[in-house]
Amino acid sequence: MATYTKLSSGSWRVQVRRKGRYISETFLRRDDARRWATETERQVDRGETPTKSRIARLKTFGELIELHIDDMCDVGKSPRRSKAAALAMLKRHLGKCNVAALDRERLIRFGRDRAAQGAGPMTLGIDIGFIKLVLSHAAAVHGLPVKVEPVDLARIALKRLGLVGKGFERDRRPTQNELDRLIAHFDLNPLQIAPVGRIIRFAIATAMRQEEICSARWSDLENRTRMLLIRDRKDPRNKKGNNQRIPLFAATGYDAWA
Structure with missing residues (x-):
């Protein structure tokens, strides 16, 4: 059952108590509070962990990248040069993409585009790995309803197409x-x-x-x-x-x- 309280600031605090779980959030508008409370109750009924409103509002892949970076910085593990560059590239290419639209087909198209730009099989494999890392982080750490299965299927497809694999072996040194x-x-x-x-x-x-x-x-x-x-x-x-x-x-x- 959700309880709504109007604060002196004009904002609304909503408290959800359901099946022994308790969680509260504050919103500027009562309608936003009501929608969040309804979704939170559904999550509890499904046995899921309720999602904080700030996290629940994240919709694009770029926002999930920022979430991952912020979380890693909070624990003293900020991305190093190579990882930071890879995440920045993914944000440029896929940052505006809605997470729900980041399906197998979209990821395969991303792989084809990267290969056309000159990315080799190993580089593209690393890119796909970072995509899965960001999505799995959002799901595991914050309980966001994102799927990583499309990433695995896209990797299989790109590997069959010869776009993901081991790096090209260097056959000579510079003269x-x-x-x-x-x-x-x-x-x-x-x-x-x-x-x-x-x-x-x-x-x-x-x-x-x-x-x-x-x-x-x-x-x-x-x-x-x-x-x-x-x-x-x-x-x-x-x-x-x-x-x-x-x-x-x-x-x-x-x-x-x-």
């Missing part, structure tokens, strides 16, 4: 001539501020990733032993706290210490 031309392009550009040429040489010498190079600190360098601490090195399971020390020497034609 020295290609590296020289690439480095010269940046070194001879008077408008170039970042020392990209030095970064390229250092990356080849150490096999470090871009994020690892750009996040290195002077305090991570041990001058006496010529060792460098790499923080949170990429790991398929968990890179948080996966710190490693590597020697800086010349073993690839480029001197990491130079």
Whole structure:
């Protein structure tokens, strides 16, 4: 049974007590309070967890992405560079799409569009994985009535079409001539501020990733032993706290210490 109380501010507080469950919300209009109370009672009758009004009002996939990011930031796990970039891309492509319209057909069309833009099988597979992550997060954490089955079906379809799968294996390394031309392009550009040429040489010498190079600190360098601490090195399971020390020497034609 729902109880409605008009507050001194003019807003309406609605309280729902049903089958031992209690939940309350505040609305500006009584009609909004009544609609929420009716849906909440139905959720309790179905054995579902009542949804907060703020969460229940989320309708688009972009809003679910923002919800996921906010939740992860609240627990100190804000998305890192790669995940943040992927979520931003999904928001551009699917952000305005109503969650109810995010069905198998729409996801397959998204996959075809991404492939036409140049996304490879592995990249597209990661995109589909993040879509499922956002939807399953909304369902598991907030009890929103979203379905993840269409994502699984779309992945199967895209895999059958050859658009999702393992990445293309690299069959060669860049030649020295290609590296020289690439480095010269940046070194001879008077408008170039970042020392990209030095970064390229250092990356080849150490096999470090871009994020690892750009996040290195002077305090991570041990001058006496010529060792460098790499923080949170990429790991398929968990890179948080996966710190490693590597020697800086010349073993690839480029001197990491130079």
